[in-house]
Amino acid sequence: MDGKPMNNTVQPESEASLIEDLKQGDSTAYQKAVREFSPGMLAVARFYLDHSSAEEIVQDCWVTVIDAVQKFEGRSGLKTWLHRIVANRCKNRLRTANREIATDFSETLEPELANRFNSKGRWDLPPKLQFHDSADRLMENGALSDCLDKHLSALPETQRSALMLYEAHQHKSDDVCNILDVSASNLRVLLHRARQKIFLMVETFQETGEC
Amino acid sequence: MLMCRDLAEIASDYIDGELNGPRSLSVKMHLMICKDCRTFIGNLRASSNLLSAHSSGKADEEFLRRIDERVAEALSVRKNKGSDSE
Numbered sequence: 241m242d243g244k245p246m247n248n249t250v251q252p253e254s255e256a257s258l259i260e261d262l263k264q265g266d267s268t269a270y271q272k273a274v275r276e277f278s279p280g281m282l283a284v285a286r287f288y289l290d291h292s293s294a295e296e297i298v299q300d301c302w303v304t305v306i307d308a309v310q311k312f313e314g315r316s317g318l319k320t321w322l323h324r325i326v327a328n329r330c331k332n333r334l335r336t337a338n339r340e341i342a343t344d345f346s347e348t349l350e351p352e353l354a355n356r357f358n359s360k361g362r363w364d365l366p367p368k369l370q371f372h373d374s375a376d377r378l379m380e381n382g383a384l385s386d387c388l389d390k391h392l393s394a395l396p397e398t399q400r401s402a403l404m405l406y407e408a409h410q411h412k413s414d415d416v417c418n419i420l421d422v423s424a425s426n427l428r429v430l431l432h433r434a435r436q437k438i439f440l441m442v443e444t445f446q447e448t449g450e451c
Numbered sequence: 452m453l454m455c456r457d458l459a460e461i462a463s464d465y466i467d468g469e470l471n472g473p474r475s476l477s478v479k480m481h482l483m484i485c486k487d488c489r490t491f492i493g494n495l496r497a498s499s500n501l502l503s504a505h506s507s508g509k510a511d512e513e514f515l516r517r518i519d520e521r522v523a524e525a526l527s528v529r530k531n532k533g534s535d536s537e
């Protein structure tokens with residue numbers, strides 16, 4: 241409805257036969273799966289780690305998949321399953337490195353946005369500009385793209401992952417809850433808080449040209 | 452009546468089609484009369500699309516080939532282990 245590109249998803253029947261071939265250790269099936277799923281897995285990992293660590297994690301994951309796929313029952317879909325493996329590995333690696341800043345799930349508005357309404361609940365400081373360019377056009381702006389990277393990496397881990405899985409990989413809410421271990425209502429808050437931060441960032445960028 | 456702040460709170464749910472009928476209708480009614488909220492919803496939706504466009508991961512061919520190699524290696528180790536135990 242809003243013109244998001246659909247991801248190329250494997251059809252259910254062919255996914256079942258792909259899984260069967262993977263279980264058999266068919267190297268052609270692995271090559272096909274690696275091409276189909278690695279970009280998504282890499283993007284999951286990139287939300288946690290720098291580029292080279294992310295590539296490393298994805299490579300390691302494929303090796304573990306060879307054994308793990310034997311026990312895979314296909315209840316969650318191959319993409320979801322692979323993304324969960326990647327997310328868990330990344331989280332393990334980060335566990336000691338940086339502590340998660342907890343999101344307050346009772347607050348649905350970012351403080352910076354909440355301050356822009358008056359006591360009657362009307363806009364005091366309404367959004368001034370319309371983001372008229374299409375997403376693709378905006379992304380051609382290298383400075384904005386860098387700015388987005390900076391802001392994404394500053395998001396709390398769960399907000400970042402929720403955004404990535406839901407927005408970039410078009411996972412269904414159920415899948416995201418499953419991968420990230422959050423409730424459906426908390427996922428809604430995570431997504432909304434993260435989108436507001438991006439909204440505020442783009443707004444500042446458009447007004448000032450600065451990140 | 453739905454105020455701008457209320458709308459801002461449920462804006463993502465509206466964008467994602469997660470609101471029930473009456474709630475979604477009250478958002479639509481508010482948007483008809485409130486230009487600021489129309490801009491807000493439009494910009495929030497643009498932010499969401501921006502993320503989709505930004506994060507679609509690309510993997511280069513060399514990286515994929517390295518995975519192929521490691522997978523092939525692991526597959527052959529597995530095969531050998533399998534034939535040993537048989």
Ligand SMILES: [Zn+2]
Binds near residue numbers: 458
């Ligand atoms: Zn309004």
